[in-house]
Amino acid sequence: xxxxxxxxxxxxxxxxxxxxxxxxxxxxxxxxxxxxxxxxxxxxxxxxxxxxxxxxxxxxxxxxxxxxxxxxxxxxxxxxxxxxxxxxxxxxxxxxxxxxxxxxxxxxxxxxxxxxxxxxxxxxxxxxxxxxxxxxxxxxxxxxxxxxxxxxxxxxxxxxxxxxxxxxxxxxxxxxxxxxxxxxxxxxxxxxxxxxxxxxxxxxxxxxxxxxxxxxxxxxxxxxxxxxx
Amino acid sequence: xxxxxxxxxxxxxxxxxxxxxxxxxxxxxxxxxxxxxxxxxxxxxxxxxxxxxxxxxxxxxxxxxxxxxxxxxxxxxxxxxxxxxxxxxxxxxxxxxxxxxxxxxxxxxxxxxxxxxxxxxxxxxxxxxxxxxxxxxxxxxxxxxxxxxxxxxxxxxxxxxxxxxxxxxxxxxxxxxxxxxxxxxxxxxxxxxxxxxxxxxxxxxxxxxxxxxxxxxxxxxxxxxxxxxxxxxxxxxxxxxxxxxxxxxxxxxxxxxxxxxxxxxxxxxxxxxxxxxxxxxxxxxxxxxxxxxxxx
Numbered sequence: 001x002x003x004x005x006x007x008x009x010x011x012x013x014x015x016x017x018x019x020x021x022x023x024x025x026x027x028x029x030x031x032x033x034x035x036x037x038x039x040x041x042x043x044x045x046x047x048x049x050x051x052x053x054x055x056x057x058x059x060x061x062x063x064x065x066x067x068x069x070x071x072x073x074x075x076x077x078x079x080x081x082x083x084x085x086x087x088x089x090x091x092x093x094x095x096x097x098x099x100x101x102x103x104x105x106x107x108x109x110x111x112x113x114x115x116x117x118x119x120x121x122x123x124x125x126x127x128x129x130x131x132x133x134x135x136x137x138x139x140x141x142x143x144x145x146x147x148x149x150x151x152x153x154x155x156x157x158x159x160x161x162x163x164x165x166x167x168x169x170x171x172x173x174x175x176x177x178x179x180x181x182x183x184x185x186x187x188x189x190x191x192x193x194x195x196x197x198x199x200x201x202x203x204x205x206x207x208x209x210x211x212x213x214x215x216x217x218x219x220x221x222x223x224x225x226x227x228x229x
Numbered sequence: 230x231x232x233x234x235x236x237x238x239x240x241x242x243x244x245x246x247x248x249x250x251x252x253x254x255x256x257x258x259x260x261x262x263x264x265x266x267x268x269x270x271x272x273x274x275x276x277x278x279x280x281x282x283x284x285x286x287x288x289x290x291x292x293x294x295x296x297x298x299x300x301x302x303x304x305x306x307x308x309x310x311x312x313x314x315x316x317x318x319x320x321x322x323x324x325x326x327x328x329x330x331x332x333x334x335x336x337x338x339x340x341x342x343x344x345x346x347x348x349x350x351x352x353x354x355x356x357x358x359x360x361x362x363x364x365x366x367x368x369x370x371x372x373x374x375x376x377x378x379x380x381x382x383x384x385x386x387x388x389x390x391x392x393x394x395x396x397x398x399x400x401x402x403x404x405x406x407x408x409x410x411x412x413x414x415x416x417x418x419x420x421x422x423x424x425x426x427x428x429x430x431x432x433x434x435x436x437x438x439x440x441x442x443x444x445x446x447x448x449x450x451x452x453x454x455x456x457x458x459x460x461x462x463x464x465x466x467x468x469x470x471x472x473x474x475x476x477x478x479x480x481x482x483x484x485x486x487x488x489x490x491x492x493x494x495x496x497x498x499x500x501x502x503x504x505x506x507x508x509x510x511x512x513x514x515x516x517x518x519x520x521x522x523x524x525x
Contacts, residue, residue, distance in 0.1 A: 003331045011317050063318075072315040074281055076332045077304035147244070222298070226282045229315075 004073060004086040005093065012060040016094055019056040023049055023098045027105030046124060049098050053128065057091045061135065064090075068229035084221035088214055091132040099125060122207065123197035129210025133217040140220045231293030233257050233379045233411035234278060239287030241273050248273045248435040250287065255411050257292075257378065262422035262443070263415035264510055265432035271415035272312065274432070275383040278413075279309045291379060305333065308372030310385040314364040316356035322367045323352040326374065333375035341374035348400050362393035369401060380405070382414040386421065394421075423506045431513045439513050443506065450509045451484035457496040465490045468512050480504075480512050 009016055026045055063069075064087070073083045099121055145154045173190055177183045189201045196202035233255040240249040248270035255261050265271050276282035278289060280298060289296040294303040316325045322345070330336040345352050348366040351359075359367060365385055372380065385401075386394040402425055405412060414422045422429075423443065430440040450468075456475045464470060466483030477496075481487040484501060491499055 007317070007328050011320065067318050068313070068315045071281065071313070072317075075279055075304070075309055076329070077301040078332065079301050080280075080298040224283075226276075228276065228281055 001078075001082045001086045001089070004078075004083070005089050008060065008064075008086075008090045009093065012056070012063070012090075015056045015059045016097075019052045019094060020097055020101065022052045023101045024105075027101060030105070045102070046120065049102060050124065050128070053091065053095050053098060056094050057132070060090060065139070065229070070227050071229035074227035080222050080227070081218060083227075084218045087136060087221070088132060088217060091128065095125065095128050119200055119203045120198050122203035124206075126203065126206025126208070126210040127197075130206065130213050133210065133213035136217045137213065137220055140217070140224055143226065144220075144224060230257055232290070233259070233292060234413070235290045236274075236278070237288045239274075239277060239284045239289060241270075241277055241282065241284045243273075246270070246273075246435060248277075249284075251435075251437060253430065253437065253440075255379070255413055257411050258409070260405075260412040260414065260422075260425050260427045262419070262426035262429045263413060263432060264417070264419055264422075264429055264514075265415075266417055266514060269417075269432045270435040271417075271432055272383055273435075275309075275311065275381055275413075275415055279307060279311075279381055280304065281311075305335070305375070306378045307381060308375065308377035308379070309381045309383075310365070310368045310372045311383045312385070312387045314368045316364075316367065318357040319355055321353050321355055322350060322359065322363075322370075325356055325367065326352070326371060329371050330374070336375045338374075340376065341370055344370045344373055344404065347404065348397075360393075361389055362397055365389065365397050366400070369397075373404065376410075378410055380410050380412045382412065384416050386416075419507045419510045429506075429510075431510065433514050446509050447503065447506060449483055449485075450504045450512075451481050451487070452478065452502045452504055452508075453481055453484060453487055453491070453499065454478045454502075455491055455496040455499040457491075457494065459494065462494070469515075 026048055030045065070083065070087070073086075074080065103118075103121065141154055141157075142151075145151055172183070172186065177186060185201075189196065189199075189205070196205065234253075235255075236251050236253040238250040238252060240247065240251070242248070246268070251270075251274065253274075263271050263274065273282060277284045278291070278296070280296060280301075283298070291303040292306050294300075294306075296303050316322075317328065320328070326338075326341050326345075330338060330341070342352075344350075345366075348370065350363055350366045350370060354363075356364070356367065369385065386397055389397065398421060405425060412425070414426065416422055419429075426443050428440060428442050429446065431438045455477055457477055458475050460472075464479050464481070465486040466481040467479045467487060468482050469480045471478045479487060488499065488501065
């Protein structure tokens with residue numbers, strides 16, 4: 001697994017280097033100029049980091065899929081699970097590198113701000129984990145469902161998932177919470193939802209969803225019928 | 230010693246195509262040519278064996294180990310070259326080989342370099358800049374440098390022009406003629422493998438039609454022409470029979486039996502001709518019932 005990851009980072013070193021360079025540049029500029037007002041929540045900085053990671057991953061995934069990397073790796077003496085996990089780790093490693101640079105830089109400049117930005121950053125990490133896993137889930141499902149009717153089934157499946165998500169939300173907050181007192185802290189989550197990424201429960205929520213989708217992605221990959229890419 | 234591979238009742242179904250149930254065994258050190266027309270299931274068999282495609286049912290073993298997707302030890306024994314050659318395209322051949330070397334404990338960098346030299350393969354060039362012939366060669370070096378006990382070659386020269394194809398095959402056969410490894414070579418061009426193969430398995434429309442020793446085929450098959458005035462006679466060993474008036478032509482898979490019968494019925498002007506392996510293959514794949522169950 002680490003051998004693949006190392007190879008992917010080495011193979012994409014230019015784009016990873018540029019991405020980390022951008023993050024480093026922002027951190028240096030912010031450190032020199034003084035970090036912005038904490039009430040701004042460093043949204044611009046994080047937006048730039050997110051876009052940088054998105055571009056880096058878009059470029060690397062494009063190469064990964066175009067060069068039929070799954071096919072290449074599936075022939076090697078590796079378990080399919082290892083291949084599935086290593087595909088997911090690339091974006092994670094790039095993102096974590098940026099977050100580390102960001103946190104180290106910001107805490108060095110203004111230590112007390114780390115508390116302010118930690119939940120936001122963790123929420124964003126969970127969100128990126130979700131997007132990363134979703135990209136591979138979608139790819140694996142489109143490989144599994146290739147003919148016209150199967151694609152239709154896939155669309156219906158996505159729609160059902162969205163409706164189910166809404167139903168869970170509705171049932172939880174309008175039906176379950178009034179009956180089950182132990183669920184009451186979730187009301188705070190609902191109240192904070194517009195700013196959910198800035199609170200602990202939001203970070204937990206996004207990360208749990210991210211982990212859930214990641215596990216689902218590995219499960220779907222393991223159960224693919226073909227790895228021809 | 231366990232078999233190089235053993236397929237038991239392997240079935241793989243795609244819309245409009247079904248491979249199997251396939252039963253096939255390859256003994257260590259044997260070279261088996263896997264012959265069939267396009268879309269007969271050769272590549273699907275290879276993909277199942279190497280783990281690129283999951284069979285719907287049946288079991289597969291490589292040197293006694295089940296081909297389980299999460300216990301990849303069986304892949305240490307396999308060298309695979311498919312019809313599609315995948316690499317890290319922006320890496321040189323050397324870097325691609327170095328990447329592969331991390332996965333095989335038996336990898337020999339010296340052997341890889343030696344093979345590259347024998348293939349006249351420029352290892353310093355990026356994979357994406359290599360010609361089709363050199364891409365095949367790079368795949369072959371990658372498949373051979375860990376000295377696998379089983380080599381799976383799935384039409385490795387597909388898409389190459391005749392000159393490059395001959396060049397690749399000559400170099401490959403020179404390396405493989407040591408007879409140390411089991412080779413499963415699929416192709417629809419019989420001349421590609423007839424030089425090297427000990428045995429041939431014929432696949433058509435997902436079904437194994439015949440598996441036979443190559444020499445047995447060339448020894449027993451004959452094109453026999455003769456004159457005989459009778460009609461509606463079933464000739465022993467006849468695979469096909471053409472008649473124009475009194476002139477008959479029989480393709481026989483057991484020429485001795487056919488000649489014996491012709492002698493008994495008083496046929497005249499009997500001429501027998503040996504057949505090339507290509508001619509035999511055409512007749513096997515063109516007609517007849519499945520004979521795999523009895524042969525192999």
